[in-house]
Amino acid sequence: MSCPRFCKFSFLGTLVLSMVLSPLAANAVPLPLQEAIQEAIRNNPQTAASRSVIEQAEQQVVQAKSGYQPQLYLSETYSTTNNPMWAFGTKLNQERITQEDFAPDRLNHPDAINNSATVLNMEWPIYTGGQVGLRVDQARIQVQGATRQAERVKQELIARTVSAYSGLVLAKANLNVIEEAIHTASAYRDMIETRYRSGLSVKSDALRAQVRVAELEQERIQAESQIRVAQAMLNSILGRSIDEEFDVVDVLHSPRALPPERIDFWEEKALQARPDLAAIRLKKEMADKEVARAKAEHLPQLALVGNYEINSEKFDDAGTNYTLGAMVKLNLYSGQRISGKTREAEAAVKQVAAIQREMDSAVLVQTRQAYLRLQSAYNRISVAQASIAQAEEGLKIVRDRYENGLYPLVSLLDAELSLKQARTAHIQALYDYLVATAELRLASGTIDEGFPESAQ
Structure with missing residues (x-):
């Protein structure tokens, strides 16, 4: 039976949009995840900005040492x-x-x-009462702090690259699931139309099957658009033109097991290894030396x-x-200038100490959150795998019974939808696990350019 005019228009429209929003070019060059990480470290503007901050701090050391000359x-x-x-x-x-x-x-x-x-x-x-030496010490500490901050920027950049890269892989995997569902739904539509022409099915079943294919075509268009967005986001992180196209390697694999370490191990590791925590401790040291500098102004x-x-x-x-x-x-009398400067420096020490306590607490929360997300994603993977097997078996049973006239079409379409949802949930869980692994390594300050191999 022929499709109604509006149904034909919908199908042709989705087909044309599908051609316009086709995925990446067939000759796109593949880019593995670790190469993407290295490229982001080399080309992302944040890396250059971090290097500039370090260079500024090094020149402050030169300026401070000039006080001896x-x-x-x-x-x-x-x-x-x-x-x-x-x-x-x-x-x-x-x-x-x-x-x-x-x-x-x-x-x-x-x-x-x-x-x-x-x-x-x-x-x-x-x-100078030690003022020049203290100024040199502060400048050197500033270099160390800028270096630690640059390390943290690098770690955050690696995590962002992992998230964007795996997001592009996820978008492509979702498209594959939808295309497979379209293939299955089209086969059902053809079968139902044949049954309708033979008088074995009603017209509403044929129309419902056609609508289901059209719905999936719309989902495919959205999935292809998501691929384009994910590609642009990754290009931005890599420092490339947002229109550049390349292929990615599938990194969404089922993990062998959870990391054996307990949550307290990761929390302790975070307090020790986080570069930004090291930077705030260095800032506290600089504030202490500022107090000493202020007091030194009382000396001859x-x-x-x-x-x-x-x-x-x-x-x-x-x-x-x-x-x-x-x-x-x-200085015999400064009008309380030196005393006020000293009290100001002491207040800054208290401020940095308070910020450090707040950061310690925030780091522990981030680490625990990432650890629990990792556990949740890991458990969801096995559940999703079981759901796929159950949905495949269920679809087979429902299809056989529908062909024998025992089940209505809605049961067949529901079974097909359940299988699609189970497959989508599985790849989403794989994505969440990889991102949560990167987040845990980022929260604990242990992520590096060897990720994900270095995290195993």
């Missing part, structure tokens, strides 16, 4: 004056004083004098100072002089 400044000043004191002093610096310059009238009413002063100035801190400071000066009026002759000395500086 003498500071040299060169200045050039040009001036003109008829101020009696400055005019006489300027001429004296130019080494051009003569007997006539001591005449009272010339001393009181000098002519304007021009001067070009070239000064080389030196300041060399000898003792000693520096050597000196300058070499060249004074000239017309650049054809010049007078030179130098000055060398030492300077001791001790």
Whole structure:
């Protein structure tokens, strides 16, 4: 029997959209998961940003160490004056004083004098109460903290790559399940239409079978769209153009067994291995040194100072002089500035300590959550496998009885739907298990570029 006009239109429309949203090109190059992880580490902008942060911290060490070195400044000043004191002093610096310059009238009413002063100035801190050393220590700690944060960014990037990569595998697997269901439903539709033409079935059964195929065609279009979205998400993480196409390798496999370690093992491992926890501990150490730096401002400071000066009026002759000395500086009263700075630093120590306690608690929660998700996904895999076997056996029984006129069509379609749902649930459980494994490794700070082999 022919399909009604609206049914034909629906089927042709879904067929055309299916061709437009066809999956990846047949000649797409396969990309294994570990190669994808390596590519993400190389090309993702977050990796470059982390390296830049480390480089900034390293340059802060260089800047801090400069406090041990003498500071040299060169200045050039040009001036003109008829101020009696400055005019006489300027001429004296130019080494051009003569007997006539001591005449009272010339001393009181000098002519304007021009001067070009070239000064080389030196300041060399000898003792700063430990402030320079503390600043260097802080800068070095900053490098360590930036390195730990970069390690954490790398771990998070690996986990994101695993999730996006397996998400693309899942989307393709879902499409395969739907296409298999379409193949089965089309066979049923053809069988029912044949029975209807023979008078062994009613028209409503033929229409219902046609509708079921159309519903599955719509699901296929959605599944193909999901593949495109998953591909774009993975491309973004890998640092590729979002339109680039490549194939992925199936990584959704049934696990042999759960990791043998207990949950307390993973929680202890997380507190020890998480790079971001190490970074916050380093931040606490930096805050402690900031307190010491603030207190050091109460101590005396000693520096050597000196300058070499060249004074000239017309650049054809010049007078030179130098000055060398030492300077001791001790703050007697700062208007509570140093005390306030010290209390501010002590408050920052308390703040970092509170953040550290909060992070410790959050890490334990994340680890436990990932561990329980892993257990749940593992148990669901075996249940889903059993459900597939039961659904396949059930479909076989219902199909035989439908062909013998013992069951209505709705029972056959329900049995076919149950099998499709069981297969979808199975691949979803495999996906959830792989992602939960990555999340547990991420939460415990043990995920690396060798995942998933390194997690077995």
